[in-house]
Amino acid sequence: MWRTVAMMMVGMLPLFGGLKNLSLPQALNMLDRKNLEIKVSRFEETMKKYDEIAVEGKNWGSATITLQALRSNDAGNVFGFKLQSREATFGDFGAQEFMNNFGACQGGNMQACADMYTKPPQNLNYPAPRNHFLTKLTYQVPIYTGGKLSAYKEITHKLYEMSRLDTRKLRNEKIFQVKKAFYDIALVERYVYNLRKIRHNMVRLKQTILAMKKEGYTKKTDVLEVEARLAKVDSMLNQAKLNESLAYQFLSFLLDTEVDSIRNVDLHVRAPRVSKRDIERLSLDIQKAKMGLEVARNAIQTEKANFLPTVGAFAEYGSADNTLWNDFAQKDFYTVGMQVQLNIFNGGSDKAKLEKARVRHMKVASQLELAKKGIALQVRKLQTAIKSMEFDERSARKQLRLAREVYRTYEAKYKEGLASITDLLIKQSMELEVLLKYLKIANERDTKIFQLEKILDRGGRP
Structure with a gap:
């Protein structure tokens, strides 16, 4: 039994662990599927698409079914109910009462003769309560709107396309963050590797000093200086591991998945x-600014439509009775018609809106030119910075090789008694300083390249 439980627990362990040996292409593939911000942005895209569909649907008009259930003893309502139900008779106008008075008048009843023309009909003015059920289908459709509906459709379509660009821009930002996290981790791991080598050399140096101390060739302070330097290196190692842990946590957040380790990447990015x-063709900001210009142009058309007539048509079919859906076909009715409407004066409000739309169009056109020049300048600055850092990186690499060679030389001199421990540790500090400088330059150069890729919408392509 205990063996079965143990095997089940071992089998469940991977479920609680994170991803191991994750490659950058795998991470970028996961990003599209797992990143929560990208998911939210795609939901926004979908809502914009439904806005476009809703506006397009306006061209097809609207059809509504109405069912009314009424009861009234109001004279006008009851008579109207009967008339709409095609049940009105002369009796509803008091014809029977009129004929009764007419007969009595013929018999010599003078009061009846007077009532024929002066007494209001009782059935018409004081009817009994009546139920009324009205079922009606109404269809309304715009025929001409001065181009307003087509302009609105273009606007909503462009807004949908702009939302897709927003998603692509957000995706590029997340790709940039994933790549940076990968290269940060790789650089930290390289830094840790070099620190461990330095620490190994220092431990070996300490052992050499202790051996030499027994022979009386070194002082006690030499041991203390080396131990102090070891403690500093240990502190730097601990800080580097903490930074590595933070980078893994951020990568896990971006992928919405726990990541324990990554596959090595080439630190030299092309x-x-x-x-x-390429800038004008690939930059999402420029593409979005161009779409914004088209939206502003269509907005002018919607304002111009206020000076044109609108034409609409409608059709109505239904039936009414005091019993629901009784003799529907025998009591049905229809109405068809159209309406033309033209605004001839509203105090200059439409004119002001049109001029505002034109000014907005000019503003957006200027913003487009500004975006083109601004992004081109940003790209040139990044390219200049990358070239400068390439020279700095080559220089730092040579300095690092020199610093390591100098340290090995001083280590040999120290063992021969030609240099002090202080001189040796100074040279080691210089090696650490140059190492940090080299890794920092490499990191900054890679970051600039990733920023350039982000501007150019490379979509995760190398």
């Missing part, structure tokens, strides 16, 4: 070549 045409 910078993409970019032309002016």
Whole structure:
């Protein structure tokens, strides 16, 4: 029994662990499926698409079915109910009362003669309560709106396309963050690897000092200095591991999945070549600004439509009776018609709105030109920074090789008694300083390249 339980627990362990040896392409693939911010943005896209469908549906008009159930003893209502139900008779106008008075008048009843023309009909003015059930189908459709509906459709379509660009821009931002997290982790791991090598050398140096101390060739302070330096390296190692843990936590947040380890990446990223045409063709901000210009142009059309007539048509079919759906076909009715409406004066409000739309169009056109020039400048600055950092990186790499060689030389001199422990530790500090400088430059250069890829909407492509 205990063996079965143990096997089940071992089988469940991977369920509680994170992803191991995750590659960058795998992470980018997961990003599209798992990142919560991208999911939210795609929901926004879908809502914009439904806005477009809703506006397009206006062209097809609307059909409504109405069912009314009424009861009234109001004279006008009751007579109207009967008339709509095609049940009105001359008796409803008091014809029977009129004929009764007419007969009595012929018999010499003078009061009846007077009542024929002066006494209101009792059945018409004081009817009994009546039920009324009205079922009606109404269809209304716009025929001409001055181009307003087509302009609104174009606007909502462009807003939907702009929301898709927003999603792509957000996705590029998340790709940038995933790549940066990968390269940050790789750089920290490389830094840790070098720190451990330095620590190993220091431990070996300490052992050498202790051996030399027994022979009387070194002082006690030499041991203390090395131990102090070891403690500092241990502190740097601990800080580096904490930074690595934070980078893994951020990567796990981006992928909405726990990540324990990643596959090594090439720390030297190739910078993409970019032309002016590429900037205008690939930049999402410029594409969005162009769509914004088209939206502003369509907004002018919607304001112009206020100066044009609107034409609409409608058709109505129904039936009414004092009993629900009784003799529907025998008591049915229809109405068809159309309406033309033209606004001839509203105090200049439409004119002001039209001029505002034109000014907005000019503003958006200027913003488009500004976006083109601003993004081109941003790309040139990034390219300049990348080239500068490439020179700095090559220089730092050479300095690092020199610093390591100098440290090995001083280590040999110390063992021969030609250099002090202080000189040796100074050279080691220089090696650490140059290492940090080199890794920092490499990290900054990679970050600039990822920023350039983000601007150019490379979509995760290398």
